[in-house]
Amino acid sequence: MIKRLFIAIALVISMASMAAAATVAVATGNVNLRAGPSTAYPVVAVVPVGARIVTHGCLSGYIWCDIGFGSYRGWVSARYVQVVYSGAPVVLSPAVAAGVGVAVVAFNKAYWDNYYVGYPWYRSWSVYAVPPRAAYGVYPRARVDSYGRSVECADGSCTATRGVTGIYGGSSQQTRTCADGTCTATRNTVGPHGGTASRTRTCSRADASCSITRTGPRGGTVSGTRFFRQ
Structure with missing residues (x-):
C-alpha cells in the first residue's frame, strides 16, 4: 500500500513538472511538424500559421x-x-528561452517509442537516427600545408574568409558574406597542376532557396536552384 502511494505521488510530481515545462506559443508560419529535429525526419502533421502550440523544450542551441x-x-x-x-511577441531564441520557461531537452529512442508507434515509418528509427555523414564512414584527414580563417562584421553584415594550401601545391579560397537573411559563399580552387574550379552559392531565407553555380576545371558551368524543406 505504501509502495503504491509513493508511486502515485511520484507520478503526480512528474506530471506537474511536465506541465510546468510546457510553454504556450504560436506558429509564425505554415510549418511541417516532424518526427525528429531535422528535415530528414518524416512529417507528422502540418501546423498552420497562427496555430496555438505548446513548447515542451528545445535542443541545445534552441534551433529545433x-x-x-x-x-x-x-x-x-x-x-x-x-x-x-x-x-x-518574439520568436523563440536562446536569449529569451529561460525567461519564458523553455528548457533544453533531448531527442532519443524513448521519445520515438512514446509518440510514433502507430505510424508506418515507426520501425525505421535506425534509418532516420543515423547522422548524415556517419553512413559514409570516417572522412580521411585533409592533406593541408597551411590554413587561415578570418571574420569581419560591420554595418549589419559579416564576411568570413578561409584559405587552405595543400601539401602538393594547390589552394582553395572561400569567402562567405551574410546580411539581411541572405548569404553568398564563393569558393575558388586551384589544383596542384594548375586546374581551376569555382562555386558560388547564394541562399535566401525569404525565398527559402539556394542558387548554385559551379565551373569545372575544363570550363563547363552548371547552375541550379534548391528549395529548403521546412
Missing part, C-alpha cells in the same frame, strides 16, 4: 523545438515558434 499541436507531438524549427516575452 519539441512541440505539441492538438493531439500531435513532434519537432519544428525554433524560428517558427513565437512566445510572449516581457509583454511582447
Whole structure:
C-alpha cells in the first residue's frame, strides 16, 4: 500500500513538472511538424500559421523545438515558434528561452517509442537516427600545408574568409558574406597542376532557396536552384 502511494505521488510530481515545462506559443508560419529535429525526419502533421502550440523544450542551441499541436507531438524549427516575452511577441531564441520557461531537452529512442508507434515509418528509427555523414564512414584527414580563417562584421553584415594550401601545391579560397537573411559563399580552387574550379552559392531565407553555380576545371558551368524543406 505504501509502495503504491509513493508511486502515485511520484507520478503526480512528474506530471506537474511536465506541465510546468510546457510553454504556450504560436506558429509564425505554415510549418511541417516532424518526427525528429531535422528535415530528414518524416512529417507528422502540418501546423498552420497562427496555430496555438505548446513548447515542451528545445535542443541545445534552441534551433529545433519539441512541440505539441492538438493531439500531435513532434519537432519544428525554433524560428517558427513565437512566445510572449516581457509583454511582447518574439520568436523563440536562446536569449529569451529561460525567461519564458523553455528548457533544453533531448531527442532519443524513448521519445520515438512514446509518440510514433502507430505510424508506418515507426520501425525505421535506425534509418532516420543515423547522422548524415556517419553512413559514409570516417572522412580521411585533409592533406593541408597551411590554413587561415578570418571574420569581419560591420554595418549589419559579416564576411568570413578561409584559405587552405595543400601539401602538393594547390589552394582553395572561400569567402562567405551574410546580411539581411541572405548569404553568398564563393569558393575558388586551384589544383596542384594548375586546374581551376569555382562555386558560388547564394541562399535566401525569404525565398527559402539556394542558387548554385559551379565551373569545372575544363570550363563547363552548371547552375541550379534548391528549395529548403521546412
